[in-house]
Amino acid sequence: MHPAPSIIVFTVLSGLGLGMVFWAGLGLGPDHGAARWWIAVLALGFAAGGGAASAGHLARPDRAWRAFSQWRSSWLSREACLMVAALGTFGMYAAGWTLGGVRFWPVGWIAAGLALATVYATAMIYAQLRTVPRWSLTPTPQTFLAFAGAGGLMGVEAASALGGADVSAGRVLLALALTAGVAVWWQTEAAGAGRRSTGSDIGTATGLGRLGRVRLFEPPHTGSNYLLDEMAYRVGRRRAYQLRLIGAVAGFLVPLALTLLAPLLGGWLMVPALVSHVAGVMALRWLFFAEAEHVQAFYYGMR
Amino acid sequence: MSGAAATGPRVETSPHVSDEIRRTTCYMCACRCGINVHIRETADGVPLISYIEGNRDHPINRGVLCAKGSAGIMQHYSPARLMRPLRRKGPRGSGEFEEISWDEALATAAEWLGPIRASDPRKLAFFTGRDQSQSLTSWWAQQFGTPNYAAHGGFCSVNMAAAGLYTLGGAFWEFGTPDWERTRLFMIFGVAEDHDSNPIKIGLGKLKGRGAKVIGVNPVRTGYNAIADEWVGITPGTDGLFILALVHELIRTGHVDVGYLARWTNAPFLIDRNPGPTFGLFLRDEAGRPLVWDRATDRAQPFDAPGLDPALKGDFPAPSGGRASPVFELMARKYLDPEHAPEAVAARCGIPAATIRRLAAEIADAAFHHPVTVDEPWTDFRGERHERVTGRPVAFHAMRGISAHSNGFQTCRALHLLQLLLGTVEAPGGFRFKPPYPKPVEAHPTPHCHTAPNCPLPGPHLGLPRGPEDLALDAEGRPVRIDKAFSWEAPLAAHGMMHMVISNAAAGDPYPVDVLFLYMANMAWNSSMNTAGVIEMLTRRREDGEYQIPRIIYSDAYSSEMVAYADLILPDTTYLERHDCISLLDRPISEPDHAADAIRWPVVPPESQAPGRDVRGFQSVLIDLGARLGLPGFTDEGGRPKYADYADYIVRHERRPGVGPLAGWRGDGTAEGRGAPNPDQLALYVANGGFWQGEVPEGARFMKQANAGYQDWAVAMGFYDKPQPYVFQLYSEPLRRFQLAAEGHGVRQPPDHLRDRIKLAFDPLPVWWEPFEGAGLDLADYPLHAITQRPAAMYHAWGSQNAWLRQIHGENPLYVPAAAMAEAGLSDGDWAWVISHHGRIRVRVRGMRAVNSSTVWTWNAIGKREGAWALSPDAPEARRGFLLNHLIKELLPEKGDGLRWSNSDPVTGQAAWYDLRVRIEKAEGDGESLPRTGRQASPVGPAPSEVRWGSAWTARGEGKR
Amino acid sequence: MTTLPDRVERRMGLVIDLDICVGCHACAVSCKEWNTQGYGAPLSDQHPYGADPSGTWLNRIHSFEIEPEDAPAQIVHFPKSCLHCEDAPCVTVCPTGASYKRVEDGIVLVNEDHCMGCGLCAWACPYGARELDRAEGVMKKCTLCVDRIYNDNIPEEDRLPACVRSCPAGARHFGDLSDPGSAVSDMVRARGGMDLMAEQGTKPVNKYLPPRIRDRHATAPQTVQLARLAEPEATGFLGWLDRALERLG
Ligand SMILES: Nc1nc2c(c(=O)[nH]1)N[C@H]1C(S)=C(S)[C@@H](COP(=O)(O)OP(=O)(O)OC[C@H]3O[C@@H](n4cnc5c(=O)[nH]c(N)nc54)[C@H](O)[C@@H]3O)O[C@H]1N2
Ligand SMILES: Nc1nc2c(c(=O)[nH]1)N[C@H]1C(S)=C(S)[C@@H](COP(=O)(O)OP(=O)(O)OC[C@H]3O[C@@H](n4cnc5c(=O)[nH]c(N)nc54)[C@H](O)[C@@H]3O)O[C@H]1N2
């Protein structure tokens, strides 16, 4: 699949922001001055900024508002509704917290739940697509949730540090380790989720498989088209390896190291840790799209 | 989630479709389908084409339409349309022009042509290409008086045409059609697309629906061959061998229609066996009628006498003394020879002997165990009445795959021989002609070439020579025509030899010309062999600095490659803006039970279709030019123009009294075929959808060549002036006359270097020889055959300016058999050198398996010159597409005898496109095909960067921004 | 509406005969031609005369090569447009409700006034049957010529999809696949009409008729004795000829 920057930015940033909402809603984060502000602003900023980026993927963003209408069946619509609900709820919670200095616990919990649900809905936009086995046959929701969780936690810690509060390295390390595990799990499943596992191949796509070995003779057009641009993106093995390495190093090893050093050298290290993590996750998210193969590519000759 | 109520928004299911439908005839190929052109008017009242669909009432396409036809809108509104007359400013090939007025353009043309006509009319070579108005253009050239006129048939499929005309009285090529309704077994040889495009597809659909068997004989298995029930992946150039092996098997096993042969062919004609100048000719009576041996009276009788019992074998005394044998005996002996046995040809054809034998058996089974009978009483030319017609439901069709070889004429004859042995021509279930065909050779003119200053030619240029006496030779035996058609190099060049004009004119062989006048032929590109060489010839200069071919006038409608090489451009309209006449004087469009002709008419006025556009229909321009030159036939007694324009000519011109370009609604509007000119004729055509159709009467529909009822109807229709029934020519006497000349008889004899070739090639019974190019090469160096196919969705060069079609075929790979790919170390998408004895090109390759193992191929005419067709210079057509033509030389490999041997069929001069032999080698590619031939400036405005056809009247259309 | 109807009144669709399709692209071009001036926005083309031409099409013709175990390789031409699936994932994923399936005939349509061009429906379709129009920014797909098949301004015999009407080989058929008595249903039964990628669970309405068996021949027909005249006791062909002529009388 074509790794559209707007979607990568959207999923990564909104995941991060919603993860922060989740933790903050549950009550994480120091109750003192600037830290509260940093947490609230960054959480809302990342989530809303991510959401805005997603509009970049729309050919008709002027009609984006219509996406709130189909929550009964569409994960994308649900995601939009949940996102608004989560941010709205968190906004109220954050207002009380930052302005009034009070935590309305039930509101926070609801915001946390909605944030979780939003991330899940985002993941389900991809996980529901049987047409892309690499998304539908793998623990995609778990992965999105884990990334959001770890990122959110780091976000909260980094915001706290910016607000002058102490950071708690232990839980970050734990979250990063767990998420790395989930990422490895997903990757293992993805490696196995060849398109065959849906049973689809060029033979079933054309219905001609029972007659013999099938290959594309001529595509319908010598030029390109929307489908090929969108669905038939191919990434080189070497490139994928390099990006996965970046994902592992920037997304996990560097943040782990910085987090370990933070108690010794200063909480501000959580900021570069977060930046590195986000960069790594972006690389992995890029691969999430770029490596995904769509069954309709069979019609264009992929076996 | 109950959805029953979820009906969705209201959709307008009955939108307004168009303001008006104007019915005319398509022209993205020569098939000539009927179309309904939907017109919508813009707010300012400009009529725009909104939709084109097939006309259901039309005899050719019955409502269906091909991809090109449906993309006609993009053709009509192409940015490559020429806008005004042009005069060359830069050097030839540069594409630099200045716009001039029509008056200036016509005056210039008249200025160039007038003096030629007054001094030496031969100095004009007028050749027209993809033309469907040959009856006008040839008439014009005849009035001008130049011998140098022909149309595109010579490079196209003259082998097919000539073989059919000389054997059957009509050819596969547009003159007839398989009996789709009744045939049981259909074999299609060497056809990718054909002029009969939609009818063949409709027919194949019908056969499939009825469960008839379709066999495709073709090195490549795409298109029609892809849907064949059986594919015979023959090696190119060997069809003659394969067909004669089928003939061998059928004769050997007695599966021939003896009754049909005896009655309707020249199988019983007695052949003179006395050595001497009449050896091998028919025995004839005093009246010139060929004789047969009547077994009832035991003596020779004229073949057309009633009640004969003709012998098909034996050795009889000739009335004039000596011995004679029937054609059939000679033929049977010839083809029973073991050299024609399946085993003898299998390896060469790439078809196992067992397959050939089984196919012969399948053919025999369908033909002789499943006869079809139509209960339609008829009377033959001998006066015998038949209560019914019985036919053999085996049908064949063939086109350029067998004809575009240097052995194509005889291969086509071989196929006709096979048809006749089975009794399948003009009989139900077989191959049936479309009126005005069939016609005997005698009904055609012979070629005329005698010129004199300010004089028309005494008769038409093109025709069918009956013997050496009809050749176009001067007193010294040299060719009279610039293309050397009807010379000893190409004696039966029925359509002329367009592909030799430029190289002969550039070489001044047989003489130089002053003006080359071309119409609708992209001769600087895809219709020439050796394209780069032709470009050099068009730009070659004499010592005095003048071009070798001093003046080139060209009429095109679009910015083609040829435009850049001409000096004066006469811009034509598109097919929707002019009158055209698809005349019975040219080629038929009907199905067998009807005669039909058609017109095109200006469904939209040209000047309304683009601002500043000032173009004219070429035929009207030619008529204007004819009047300016004072040509007889184009001026009246007072020297005034005789016709206002082409429409006027179509209505008022009479070729013979009562016979004009159109057969429908003559006289008072009720006459068909013959009748006085009717001023309302065109209006009546328009009212009828652009075509006319007259029905062949019952009892006249089958066996037309011998059917007295048909003959009378044909005379009444004006196809000819007296009945001329005939029998099919298994044995061709005209060929034998040329052979006799080569053997040293008669006053006109071929030059010595051609004698052997003519002895071989003019065999009166079909023969096969190794295609010349391969025969002259060490095949270890050139192990592969290289051929082209037409893509169904592209018409030669001009589909590439079509916004829709060029998305489908924007570049062409060379398809290479998988084994050959492996051997050359190639994988899909690699670049490779393709090397012939003449040159090398660099192309992109793709592997394929459904192809003959020694054949590579590509789509025809996709490659373009940079700057042509209003495409951006970096268009894929120019950068990655390619022409195979660069590798095809118009001459054969040197034989070391110092002579120039043309790469053509020795009988007709047909260009041997598919004799090409090559090898391939891996190339380091920089992503571009080679050779490059430079860039031409575009004389037409820039092309738009987006097309949204219909936005003028769909509610939306503003775009998202 | 994004939910699928529980029930449709008819299942209109196409039956495409792969045994007959010659790959001529006529249906694809006539589809483009009709739809660029019909339902919704025009089907735009980008850089139509440039180096990288592309455009929106609702029907495209692919060609596949098949290598059977024991017969020569074949080419099968393969037209593909929307299959108007019963369980159309393209509909249920649509966030705006622009994509919907009609109750009256099962046609899957896009309401172009509501579409926001997110592309998700194209991702959900296994068949590559949806293309985003790059000029208009809305999703395009086969409409089953909903603006032809009921159109009172068109003669009754022409109330057919443009592609069906134009197909020269007669490889495309249109009808109600929910009616077991319809001609299309008959065809599907008789020829083993198949679903593409049934495992995707979309339940396509359009059916494909597989190519008939090719290149498998019985031995020579029993009626024809290939050895007959070659037998030594016969007098060979010219002897046979005499007898044949006698029979003619
Ligand atoms: N390698 C290879 N070469 C081949 C062949 C092959 O099979 N393989 N086939 C050969 C055959 S059979 C043929 S017939 C030739 C065809 O070759 P051409 O006759 O050269 O065919 P086109 O490309 O159709 O070019 C015709 C010209 O007519 C112009 N034209 C189109 N419409 C109009 C119009 O309305 N008015 C006017 N005045 N001009 C118009 C076009 O712009 C174009 O320049 O190619 C031959 N060349
Ligand atoms: N769409 C479309 N239709 C056209 C045209 C076009 O350009 N586009 N051009 C028109 C014109 S001008 C013409 S002349 C006709 C020509 O129509 P066709 O005669 O169909 O011409 P080609 O495309 O040259 O196809 C030649 C076929 O012969 C095969 N072949 C080559 N060599 C051999 C051989 O030795 N033996 C056998 N058995 N087969 C062989 C090739 O594989 C190919 O399939 O088409 C007309 N119709």
Ligand code: SF4
């Ligand atoms: S076959 Fe196609 S291009 Fe040729 S005349 Fe018919 S519709 Fe037009």
Ligand code: SF4
């Ligand atoms: S083919 Fe694709 S677009 Fe059409 S209904 Fe099925 S899933 Fe939707």
Ligand code: SF4
């Ligand atoms: S592109 Fe349009 S129709 Fe498709 S899912 Fe998005 S909003 Fe719906």
Ligand code: SF4
């Ligand atoms: S039914 Fe109409 S919209 Fe659908 S493919 Fe055919 S022509 Fe195109």
Ligand code: SF4
């Ligand atoms: S028009 Fe008919 S034959 Fe041609 S590609 Fe379409 S379905 Fe196949």
Ligand SMILES: [Mo]
């Ligand atoms: Mo041709």
